[in-house]
Amino acid sequence: MRVIKNRSIIDDDWSLIRNIESSAPIPEGDVILPFVFWQTNRDQLLKTKKSHAIWIDGSIETESLLDDIDSFSIIALDFPIFKDGRSYSHARLLRERYNYKGELRAVGDVLQDQLFFMERCGIDSFQIRDDKDIEQALNGLKGFSVRYQAAADDTIPISERRKFK
């Protein structure tokens, strides 16, 4: 599968599992697991795996990840429909408040015209919706050459850039 990561298209082997019983055996290979499953099987997972990738839907409170945040190399943020904007807040909190340095991956209804906003919130990889042209979607990162707000990608607000007389 191809994803956009750090503004380039790369091949990627991580597969996302959205639905799994908490009592199910731990899946093999590079899998992104639902946070609830990960939490239930936490001790065993920490013993057996080196790299941990989780998926959170919009209703998971970012704060509940904090105890284990250093264990995760990928946090996949869900956009069940592009209009559901909760994950924008999750992304900024993870980056700006909880200093998460791993990969933040947008999954779900991820489309060209939202990438600019997502990237500004600290999301650095994008699994573009299957039926869309990923090459064309890259154009969505061009966005705007100037921004009014500081955010995860840019800590200098416009007020600092302006030369006040």
Add this chain to the structure above:
Amino acid sequence: MYKYDDYDQAIVDERVEQFRDQTRRFISGDLSDDEFRPLRLMNGLYIQTHAPMLRVAIPYGLLSSKQLRMLAHISRKYDKGFGHFSTRQNIQFNWPALETVPDILADLATVEMHAIQTSGNCIRNTTSDQFAGVAKDELEDPRPYCEIIRQWSTFHPEFSFLPRKFKIAVSGAEGDRAAAMVHDIGLYLVSNDKGEVGFTVFVGGGLGRTPYIGKCIRDFLEKKYLLSYIEAILRVYNRFGRRDNIYKARIKILVNDVGQEEFGKQVEAEWEHIKEGVLKLEQKEIDYAKSFFTSPIYDDVAADDNSFNEVKNSNDAFSNWAKRNLYPHKIPGYHAVVISLKAPGIAPGDATGEQMDSIANLSDQYSFGEIIVTHDQNLVLPHVKQGDLFLLWQALDVQNLATSNIGLLTDMICCPGLDFCSLANAGSIPIAKQINEKFDDMDYLHDIGDLKIKMSGCVNACGHHHVGHIGILGVDKKGEEFYQLTLGGSSENDASLGDRLGPAIAKTEVANVIGKLLDVYVKLRKEDERFLETYRRVGIKPFKDNVYASN
């Protein structure tokens, strides 16, 4: 007024190109209807009954004459020669072709205008007091803060896909003319006991199908925390606002569900994390914003020319206009002039291209080139010398712009209704026409005095019917248009939601029923009592009895 620098201009220019590309992809089929919808909505473009409707942002209602001339040009080149000023102090064009919208945006960008975030589930145009900068009761001009909010909210990366639309209003005077209590966030400039000026913060007000008056969550917010506090409110809302039901998705529902106190606590907890961060406003940023809203150079001796008082004595029409359409100005000898867009037979809030050009010229001649759109859908020339009033009135009269009905029964707020809007259940404009036809006696209207009639063609309440002294809501009953009346609403400092009069009435009866309500008022009023005051004193019963008993 605010002047774009290179940053502001770059953003609107790049936006034009972005939207041109999005429109191209939609027309070519790369974007589905569903995918294009939020993109066009974030740009104020609706698909309506007849054609697309484009809503252009007029930040806090303030226009230069040059900008108004451009709106006139757009109305002629891309529309049918008129525009509709809205209750959000914006302007709407009802007939542009989809493929020309990128060109309209390009034209707008040449005069520092745009349609960004005039629709969609994002932060909308921040509105304010139409008499900002000139009112005598003003503590401080609210517009620099509106501009600071405008910039912060434009393409905000985190808050562009909120559960629902989000509206902010800022009032800087004792009298609230911005309806701040019925906004998602209402901000009042106030001074504390140390004499410092800051904001009182209300949250969760709004109209629509579940109307609420805003709740105060902070009595005093220092100015430097304006943006961090608003960001904290928006973040709590973005995370926890309901997304499962479009009718329960506004912040007012969240505030009401968790309670005012608990919601305030959540906001304060979030704010603690960010208040000292990059959003903290330095004095130089506030001063920069303020530097654009300085007073013009007034004529020191404007008050000496008293000729207009003599003309008033000899000219009843001018005298009536001066009585209703002037608003006191802080500088002696000046007035703010309200131009009525509510002439009989005209859809409330509509202006033709020719009228817009004429108002632009008059504002250059008499009012330092400034024009303000009011949330009552009229226009204001904010600084007119009293010695110029008679000439101005004559010029306005030629353009059918001198109707002397500001604040009167016929100065109605009215949404586009069934004639234009695909959401509407019933017509609004025909009701306005019916009311105008019944109440065509100016002496009667002046005798009735202050009366705010507000009318919406559906429960979305774009016409603010809940806060009308008389509110009119169009409803559909088995395919027929009926009208639900409410009494006693207000959007001012004494904000209140109207009470339901009784069963909805037939379309042909609306003006007659208003007549019956006014008969009761005339009978029961005491001396100078306004309709709203009489209603509040005597209650709904006598009104109800007179309307329904005779049926």
